[in-house]
Amino acid sequence: MRIGIPQETKNRETRVALTPEGARQLAEAGHDVCVEQGAGTAAFLPDREYEAAGARIVSTAEAWDADLVLKVKEPVEREYDLLRDNVLFTFLHLAANEPLAAALVAARTTAFSYDTVQLDDGSLPLLTPMSAVAGRLATLEGGHRLLSSQGGRGVLIAGAPGVAGARVVVIGGGVAGSNALAQAVGMGADAVVIDLDEDRLESLAATYGDAVRTVVSTPEAIEREALAADLVIGAVLVPGHRAPRVLSRDTVLAMRPGAVLVDIAIDQGGCFEVSRPTTHDDPVFTVGDVQVYCVANMPGAVGATATAALTHATLPYVTAIAGGWQGAVEADPALARGLNTDAGTVRYPAVAQAFPHLPADPLAAPGPADR
Incomplete structure (x- = not known):
């Protein structure tokens, strides 16, 4: 699978979605890892370290045109035109962001949100390190x-x-x-x-x-x-x-x-x-x-620390999605709860509730236990 890592565009956002070590693990698994030029610079992760790990350094358009796009923060308005019917894995916080929810639905993006991946005990394994x-x-x-x-x-x-x-x-x-x-x-x-x-x-x-x-x-x-x-x-x-x-x-x-x-x-x-x-x-x-x-984006103030912590948490889920997102969702209820939009519909129940005018087909994933 072709995996793209665009540079973050939010104000003073110094994090990047994947460390060079994470890129190495994905490349060794046979994936084509495409990192936008300069994506890791603000976290003191230069392009040469990604290249040494087996990644390719690419343009903005190429990073977004991947089968799976990894980001840290939600796409901002100037990035909406880059959305497409691929897989996006990032923080979305969609229940408070109607314009982005509508843009993802319009682009038919399969969007997973770090902040809604939830284990059976109610914990949030991808939000926890950033929280x-x-x-x-x-x-x-x-x-x-x-x-x-x-x-x-x-x-x-x-x-x-x-x-x-x-x-x-x-x-x-x-x-x-x-x-x-x-x-x-x-x-x-x-x-x-x-x-x-x-x-x-x-x-x-x-x-x-x-x-x-x-x-x-x-x-x-x-x-x-x-x-x-x-x-x-x-x-x-x-x-x-x-x-x-x-x-x-x-x-x-x-x-x-x-x-x-x-x-x-x-x-x-x-x-x-x-x-x-x-x-x-x-x-x-x-x-x-x-x-x-x-x-x-408070953790953007400590991009080196936050990037390492985020990659440690997300990489197992990225690996699963890269093997085929449908199978990954079927195998892991926690990841299934992270699915927010797909095929032009809202799939996350709270987002569907927040924006009832958007087309919705909430995913019937098992709910967290003991809540």
Whole structure:
């Protein structure tokens, strides 16, 4: 199979969908690996390393004209004309992106989304490594924005001798939220985590003891904790669906002057009412006296680390798809759940629900267990 790896086009996106070592494994399996010229440069993976691994360096058009196209981020509008009736494997977040859903349907693309590949236990094996990276970055970026030089409250997350650390509130205790929490605790924050799942809160309490205060999620609790916070990190995820809005504009307007919001869920539409996507070049906007950080490709800030982590997770699935996607779907329910569009129809139930006017034939894959 001819496998294409285009260069990413999203603002400051430094990741690439495949490392040279991943390219070597696919080439040794007999596949024709076509990497767009310069695709790995921003992750410090030069073309010569791909060529040494057995890949070919090609143009943009050739990379997109492959049987299977691997990307990191969803195609942006200027790439819609490159879509066709081949297989695309990338992050899509379609439930929050109607124009892309319509473009994939129109192009008859067989599109699998990393973020909806889901194991029987409900876990998301391809989203997990990037969620972990984004969670850790959220605390680091939030701490940076709290500096007076950045317009923040002048509060150090770690505090100082005799001075408490910043109050960091994490909404959502999943992979991204727990990694944000771990980073906050490690930096010495006065940390709070809010979640609906009391078992999850109990587990976090057992891990961190008195270093973290756990709170069961209610609208009243979220408002109360946000008003007392220096930094609020939103990490709410409903797999495949648009993120629920858990923090109102009115609450944001009443927060402490110089406080910071970081919305990790922005790829799925954002979990704060005020959220809108931002870029690495222009990462924050203000609502009242609060800074809001909503960069939609946070792991792009650490492209070398994130590219390696993503390839480790995706390569087994890429190998399966390259052997024939229909057979791969039949053999692996987790991959079947990742199918979002095919043959001019929406196949993922939550996307069909979000955009009922698009033609749909939801795939009847077994649902995750124990959810």
